[in-house]
Amino acid sequence: MNAVLIRIVCALGLTQIIGWGSLYYSVAVLAKPMADSLQCDVSWVFGAFSAALVVSGLCAPHAGRAIDRFGGRAVLAAGSVLAAASLLIIALAPALPLFIVGWLLAGAAMSATLYDAAFPALSQLSGTRYRSALTALTLFGGLASTAFWPLAWRLHSAFDWRVALISFAALQLFMCFPLHRWALPRAQLRTQAERDSAALRARVAMPRSLLWLGIAFALNAFVFSAIGAHIVAALSEATASVADAVWIAALIGPMQVTGRIMEFVFARRVAATRVGVVTFMLTAGAMLLLWQAGAAGWVPWVFALVYGAANGVTTIVRGNVPAELYGREDYGALMGRLAQPSFFAKALAPVMVSLLLSGGLSYAGVALLLAVLSLLALVTYLAAIGPDRHAGEQSQVLVDTPQRSQHRGAV
Known part of the structure; x- marks a missing residue:
C-alpha cells in the first residue's frame, strides 16, 4: 500500500475503533449502571440496544446508496455527527423514553459509520488494493472491545456512565468527524445517468x-x-x-x-x-x-x-x-x-x-x-x-x- 492509502486506512481504522467501541461494545459494560440510574430492568436497556440494531438494518440500504451517490467521506462524516448527538441524548436522558429515542438514533448512526459503511467507502478509494486495505482496516476494528470495555468501566468507576457516554460523544465529534471529513480524499463518483443505468441492470438481473x-x-x-x-x-x-x-x-x-x-x-x-x-x-x-x-x-x-x-x-x-x-x-x-x-x-x-x-x-x-x-x-x-x-x-x-x-x- 502507498502512503496515501496507509493514511486512509489508519484514519478509518481509528474511527472504527471509536465507532464500534462507543456505539456497540460499551453497552455490555454500562447496561447495569444505566438500568440502575433509570430505575428500570436491565432488559429495557438491552431492548433499546436491540431496537437500535433493527433501525440500523432498516437504514443500511439507504446509507449504502448514499455512499454510492455522495461518497463515503460525506456519509461517514454525517454519521459521526449523528453518533455524537445520539450518545449525548442517551447520556442526558432523565427517563426511559428519551433514552430509547437516543438508541434509535444510534442505530441510524451505526449504519453510516461502522463496517458496512466503511467497506464501500474504502472501496471507492483503494482501487486494486481493496482486499489488503480491508484486512488492515479490520485489524484496527478488532481492537475496539479490547480498548473500550476497560475504558467504559474506568470512566464509569471514576465518574458515572453518563460521563462515559459524553466522553464517547466528544470522541465522535472531535476525532471521528474530522478524520472522516478531512483525512479521507474525495472519491470520483459516477454520474446520475450511470447510477440510473446500473440500478436498472440490478433490478432486471439480480442474481x-x-x-x-x-x-x-x-x-x-x-x-x-x-x-x-x-x-x-x-x-x-x-x-x-x-x-x-x-x-x-x-x-x-x-x-x-x-x-x-x-x-x-x-x-x-x-x-x-x-x-x-x-x-x-x-x-x-x-x-x-x-x-x-x-x-x-x-x-x-x-x-x-x-x-x-x-x-x-x-x-x-x-x-x-x-x-x-x-x-x-x-x-x-x-x-x-x-x-x-x-x-x-x-x-x-x-x-x-x-x-x-x-x-x-x-x-x-x-x-x-x-x-x-x-x-x-x-x-x-x-x-x-x-x-x-x-x-x-x-x-x-x-x-x-x-x-x-x-x-x-x-x-
Missing part, C-alpha cells in the same frame, strides 16, 4: 445467489450475536467457574486479530469465496466444541481459539466475497442490502436465546442449536458461491486489474 449469500451472512450474524451476549454464562455452565469463563472468553478478541493476520499472511492470494468456506466450517466446528465444552477441561480453550479466529476472518469474508462475486459497481448499495438481514439477526439473537433458556433449555442445548444454524449457514453459502464461483474468480481478476477499476478516483 439468485445474492439471496443465499444474505441468508448465510444473517445466520452467521445470529450465531455471533448470540455468543457475544451469552458466552460468559455458557462457559461458566461448562467449567463451573465464572473466573475461568472470563479468562477463556478474553481469548476471543486477540484471536480475532490473529485470525485476520493469518488470513493476510497465508490466504491473501486465495479467492475470498474459498476462504469463506473454511471460515463457515470453522464456525460450525466451534459451536460443536461449545456443545461439548463440559466434556474435558481443554475443550473450552480450543473453542475460544477456533471461534475467535473464525469470527475475525468472517469480517474479511463479508467485505470481500460480494466484491468477488458481483464486482464493486454500486458497492455501497450492495453492502447495505446484504447488511440488512444481518442487523435484524443480531438484534433477535440475544432475546431469542434468553427465551430458550427461560424455557428450560441448557446452554449446551443452545450451542447445539447454534451449531445447526452454522451448518445451515455453510450450506446456503455454498449455494451462493456455487453457480457464480467461476464468475466470481473472473470478477476478482477484473477488480485487481487497474484498467478495469470502477473507481476512477482510486489511489
Whole structure:
C-alpha cells in the first residue's frame, strides 16, 4: 500500500475503533449502571440496544446508496455527527423514553459509520488494493472491545456512565468527524445517468445467489450475536467457574486479530469465496466444541481459539466475497442490502436465546442449536458461491486489474 492509502486506512481504522467501541461494545459494560440510574430492568436497556440494531438494518440500504451517490467521506462524516448527538441524548436522558429515542438514533448512526459503511467507502478509494486495505482496516476494528470495555468501566468507576457516554460523544465529534471529513480524499463518483443505468441492470438481473449469500451472512450474524451476549454464562455452565469463563472468553478478541493476520499472511492470494468456506466450517466446528465444552477441561480453550479466529476472518469474508462475486459497481448499495438481514439477526439473537433458556433449555442445548444454524449457514453459502464461483474468480481478476477499476478516483 502507498502512503496515501496507509493514511486512509489508519484514519478509518481509528474511527472504527471509536465507532464500534462507543456505539456497540460499551453497552455490555454500562447496561447495569444505566438500568440502575433509570430505575428500570436491565432488559429495557438491552431492548433499546436491540431496537437500535433493527433501525440500523432498516437504514443500511439507504446509507449504502448514499455512499454510492455522495461518497463515503460525506456519509461517514454525517454519521459521526449523528453518533455524537445520539450518545449525548442517551447520556442526558432523565427517563426511559428519551433514552430509547437516543438508541434509535444510534442505530441510524451505526449504519453510516461502522463496517458496512466503511467497506464501500474504502472501496471507492483503494482501487486494486481493496482486499489488503480491508484486512488492515479490520485489524484496527478488532481492537475496539479490547480498548473500550476497560475504558467504559474506568470512566464509569471514576465518574458515572453518563460521563462515559459524553466522553464517547466528544470522541465522535472531535476525532471521528474530522478524520472522516478531512483525512479521507474525495472519491470520483459516477454520474446520475450511470447510477440510473446500473440500478436498472440490478433490478432486471439480480442474481439468485445474492439471496443465499444474505441468508448465510444473517445466520452467521445470529450465531455471533448470540455468543457475544451469552458466552460468559455458557462457559461458566461448562467449567463451573465464572473466573475461568472470563479468562477463556478474553481469548476471543486477540484471536480475532490473529485470525485476520493469518488470513493476510497465508490466504491473501486465495479467492475470498474459498476462504469463506473454511471460515463457515470453522464456525460450525466451534459451536460443536461449545456443545461439548463440559466434556474435558481443554475443550473450552480450543473453542475460544477456533471461534475467535473464525469470527475475525468472517469480517474479511463479508467485505470481500460480494466484491468477488458481483464486482464493486454500486458497492455501497450492495453492502447495505446484504447488511440488512444481518442487523435484524443480531438484534433477535440475544432475546431469542434468553427465551430458550427461560424455557428450560441448557446452554449446551443452545450451542447445539447454534451449531445447526452454522451448518445451515455453510450450506446456503455454498449455494451462493456455487453457480457464480467461476464468475466470481473472473470478477476478482477484473477488480485487481487497474484498467478495469470502477473507481476512477482510486489511489
